[in-house]
Amino acid sequence: MCGIVAYIGKKQAWPILIKGLRRLEYRGYDSAGIALHHNELNVYKCKGKVSDLENFAAGKDIDGTIGMGHTRWATHGVPNDINAHPHYSGSKEMVLIHNGIIENYAPLKAEMKNRGHKFESDTDTEVLVHLIEDIQQRENVSLEEAVRLALNNVVGAYAIVVMHKNDPDTLIAARKSSPLVIGIADDEFFVASDATPIIEYTKNVVYLDDEEIAIMRRGEKLRIHTIRNQEITPYVQELQLQLEAIEKGGYDHFMLKEIWEQPRSIKDSMRGRVNAAQGIVAVGGINDYMQKFINANRILIVGCGTSWHAGLVGEYLLEDLARIPVEVEYASEFRYRNPVINESDVVIAISQSGETADTLAAIELAKSKGATIFGVCNVVGSSIARATHAGSYTHAGPEIGVASTKAFTSQVTVLTLMALMLGNRRGTISEHHYRELLTELEGIPAKVERVLKLNDQIKYIASLYKDARNCLYLGRSYTFPVALEGALKLKEISYIHAEGYPAAEMKHGPIALIDDEMPVIVIATKGASYEKVVSNIQEVKARNGKIIAVVSEGDTVVKEMADHVIEIPETDEKLVPLLSVIPLQLLAYHIAVMRGCNVDQPRNLAKSVTVE
Ligand code: G6P
Numbered sequence: 001m002c003g004i005v006a007y008i009g010k011k012q013a014w015p016i017l018i019k020g021l022r023r024l025e026y027r028g029y030d031s032a033g034i035a036l037h038h039n040e041l042n043v044y045k046c047k048g049k050v051s052d053l054e055n056f057a058a059g060k061d062i063d064g065t066i067g068m069g070h071t072r073w074a075t076h077g078v079p080n081d082i083n084a085h086p087h088y089s090g091s092k093e094m095v096l097i098h099n100g101i102i103e104n105y106a107p108l109k110a111e112m113k114n115r116g117h118k119f120e121s122d123t124d125t126e127v128l129v130h131l132i133e134d135i136q137q138r139e140n141v142s143l144e145e146a147v148r149l150a151l152n153n154v155v156g157a158y159a160i161v162v163m164h165k166n167d168p169d170t171l172i173a174a175r176k177s178s179p180l181v182i183g184i185a186d187d188e189f190f191v192a193s194d195a196t197p198i199i200e201y202t203k204n205v206v207y208l209d210d211e212e213i214a215i216m217r218r219g220e221k222l223r224i225h226t227i228r229n230q231e232i233t234p235y236v237q238e239l240q241l242q243l244e245a246i247e248k249g250g251y252d253h254f255m256l257k258e259i260w261e262q263p264r265s266i267k268d269s270m271r272g273r274v275n276a277a278q279g280i281v282a283v284g285g286i287n288d289y290m291q292k293f294i295n296a297n298r299i300l301i302v303g304c305g306t307s308w309h310a311g312l313v314g315e316y317l318l319e320d321l322a323r324i325p326v327e328v329e330y331a332s333e334f335r336y337r338n339p340v341i342n343e344s345d346v347v348i349a350i351s352q353s354g355e356t357a358d359t360l361a362a363i364e365l366a367k368s369k370g371a372t373i374f375g376v377c378n379v380v381g382s383s384i385a386r387a388t389h390a391g392s393y394t395h396a397g398p399e400i401g402v403a404s405t406k407a408f409t410s411q412v413t414v415l416t417l418m419a420l421m422l423g424n425r426r427g428t429i430s431e432h433h434y435r436e437l438l439t440e441l442e443g444i445p446a447k448v449e450r451v452l453k454l455n456d457q458i459k460y461i462a463s464l465y466k467d468a469r470n471c472l473y474l475g476r477s478y479t480f481p482v483a484l485e486g487a488l489k490l491k492e493i494s495y496i497h498a499e500g501y502p503a504a505e506m507k508h509g510p511i512a513l514i515d516d517e518m519p520v521i522v523i524a525t526k527g528a529s530y531e532k533v534v535s536n537i538q539e540v541k542a543r544n545g546k547i548i549a550v551v552s553e554g555d556t557v558v559k560e561m562a563d564h565v566i567e568i569p570e571t572d573e574k575l576v577p578l579l580s581v582i583p584l585q586l587l588a589y590h591i592a593v594m595r596g597c598n599v600d601q602p603r604n605l606a607k608s609v610t611v612e
Contacts, residue, residue: 001099001606002028002071002100003023003024004069004098004160004180004192005020006069006191006192007020007067007188008065008189010065010187011188012062012063012065013067014063017068017069018053020196021050021070021197023246024196025071026607028072028074029072029601031072031074032045032071033046033069033070036061036063038064041095042061042064043086044057047079047081049601066169068095070098073606077122082120082122085098087123087125088129089129090117094132094164095163096163098125098158098160099160100158102124102128102155103124104156105156108131112127112131112134117130131153132150132162135149135153143172147160147162147172148213148227151176157177158178160174160175161191170217171189172213173191174208174227175210176210177610178193179382179610181194181205182207182214182234183195183198183201187218188201191216193608196398204237205236211227211228213226213227214234222234240380245397252593253589253593253600255405255589255599258406261397263445263446263448265396265406266413266444268395268410269394269395269409269413270413273417276442279434283421286374286418289372290425293346294425294426296324298346299324299326300326300327300328300346300348300366301327302347302349302366303331303349303350303356304330304332304356306408306411307351307356308328308350309408310412310415312481313412313415313478313577315327317418317574318422321423321429322428322429324422324426331358331359331361335362347366347374348374349377350377350415351375352407353378353607354377354385355383355384355609356608357609357611359384360387363384367387372390373390375387375391376392392414403493403599408581416575420438437574440575444575444579447568451568458566458590459586461587462591463594469517470518471519472521473490473498473499473523474500474533475533476532476536478576479523479525480500481577483500483501486498486500486523486585486587489588490588490591492602493592493597493602494591495602506539506540511540511543514544516546517546521548521549521550522540522548523550524551524555525570548563548565548566549562549566552569553567553569554570566583568582568583
């Protein structure tokens with residue numbers, strides 16, 4: 001969480017920083033700040049969004065060709081003007097921005113307080129900038145060396161940028177467990193949490209690795225060394241990202257754009273990997289580890305949030321098609337519960353951003369026990385993509401809306417391909433069914449197009465239920481994870497309390513909540529559990545619950561019982577999650593818009609959770 005951007009070069013820094021912060025705002029948006037060097041250090045920061053910062057700085061001195069900006073997602077200290085970054089050192093001659101958590105900030109703070117340091121904020125970040133200055137003064141070393149020594153004293157995660165009043169020609173950046181990318185142009189450098197603030201200025205980027213410090217000086221080449229003082233030769237890569245991919249393109253919200261992109265993004269997840277006519281599935285990343293997968297004792301899937309939901313679909317698919325035992329775990333639970341893992345386990349780590357702290361930690365734990373780690377990530381070059389032994393990118397393209405949509409369907413698509421590939425290699429799926437599923441999968445993008453045409457109907461349903469206080473989502477088998485995902489979408493962006501449940505489990509608790517004010521969204525598409533779900537619908541109806549049912553086209557049975565039916569094209573039940581989640585994404589979207597919520601930046605959330 002928290003977005004970082006910095007610039008040093010010939011241009012005015014302010015517009016670059018503001019634009020960069022807008023692009024990074026998905027990472028956190030409770031306060032924002034910018035520091036510029038123009039004869040002196042000018043810091044402007046305030047609670048609120050980047051637009052509030054612009055208003056705050058209007059009419060003030062925003063000149064300067066070196067500077068840094070930050071958009072915050074609070075961890076230590078409430079969102080307010082004082083806790084906003086950048087933070088000053090004690091002498092106010094140094095400023096620093098930070099993404100991550102300094103875990104040992106309390107003892108460091110206490111120690112420095114004893115030596116007379118005075119702190120203004122409640123943040124861990126202020127402790128770090130004080131520490132750097134403290135070391136610089138006590139040891140009489142350069143700023144670069146002081147940063148290095150200070151980072152040797154901190155425990156935790158950081159991406160930082162530092163600038164000093166007495167050195168208007170230098171920016172110093174460093175990272176550990178929080179992403180940082182450096183853009184290199186003609187005598188100018190850009191630093192950012194991801195490549196989006198850099199893309200229109202340069203395609204040449206360097207991704208910093210953990211415990212690396214970058215020194216950017218005017219007129220000099222980029223220098224990198226580790227916090228143990230080992231020189232690193234920068235590895236300059238070419239950015240593949242396109243500008244259009246990170247803009248709204250005429251849609252009211254990124255979320256809506258991303259929902260609408262799904263026919264394309266699902267296709268992109270399959271591109272070059274499926275040929276139904278020839279009966280071929282080839283997920284590149286698996287090949288080198290095929291024997292590990294085929295002989296795996298079990299597969300463990302780890303992830304958080306929506307990625308965890310995709311993992312649940314993956315479990316059903318892999319067990320069903322490849323007959324390998326699968327367990328799915330929240331990464332945050334897995335990492336702290338002393339799990340049994342060994343060398344014959346394969347761990348699939350799923351993450352859109354590739355930066356989620358808990359998922360990264362789960363990977364490190366499993367790796368240390370000798371398991372093979374396979375990543376399913378969206379962001380190319382992300383920390384998780386680099387920490388895994390092998391993997392497959394989902395190729396969904398940048399996802400900016402905080403509530404994940406196209407990332408989910410792309411993750412499920414990749415997991416489907418993996419399950420089909422492994423099932424075929426292990427001989428656990430008949431050739432006929434394999435080919436049938438491949439053909440059906442190739443046709444999914446066109447069916448998603450048809451589901452999107454239901455938008456007006458779904459918007460109308462949203463208008464009827466926008467004031468609900470609670471919602472229940474029910475599904476069974478392959479649609480149970482979809483029920484969880486639908487409920488998550490609604491609560492994330494509309495703040496209506498919503499629960500996802502296995503339909504049969506409803507009678508063990510949630511049924512007590514049902515009355516004539518309770519909307520119950522049931523996924524009742526054709527499949528092995530269809531009749532069972534119909535019985536569950538009866539149970540809701542008998543208690544006067546309002547039923548919104550997602551059914552297969554042509555269904556007449558549920559139509560008789562439900563208050564509303566949303567008919568989606570029929571498909572094999574293993575592929576139903578790819579279609580049935582879309583009406584639920586749209587329902588949550590329209591309800592949130594009608595309730596006046598900030599759909600792309602819901603309160604308290606952030607897109608990329610780089611703290612545990
Ligand atoms: C945050 C986001 C969710 C996302 C989860 C996991 O909570 O708001 O949309 O599902 O993190 O993120 P990841 O990038 O690892 O998929």
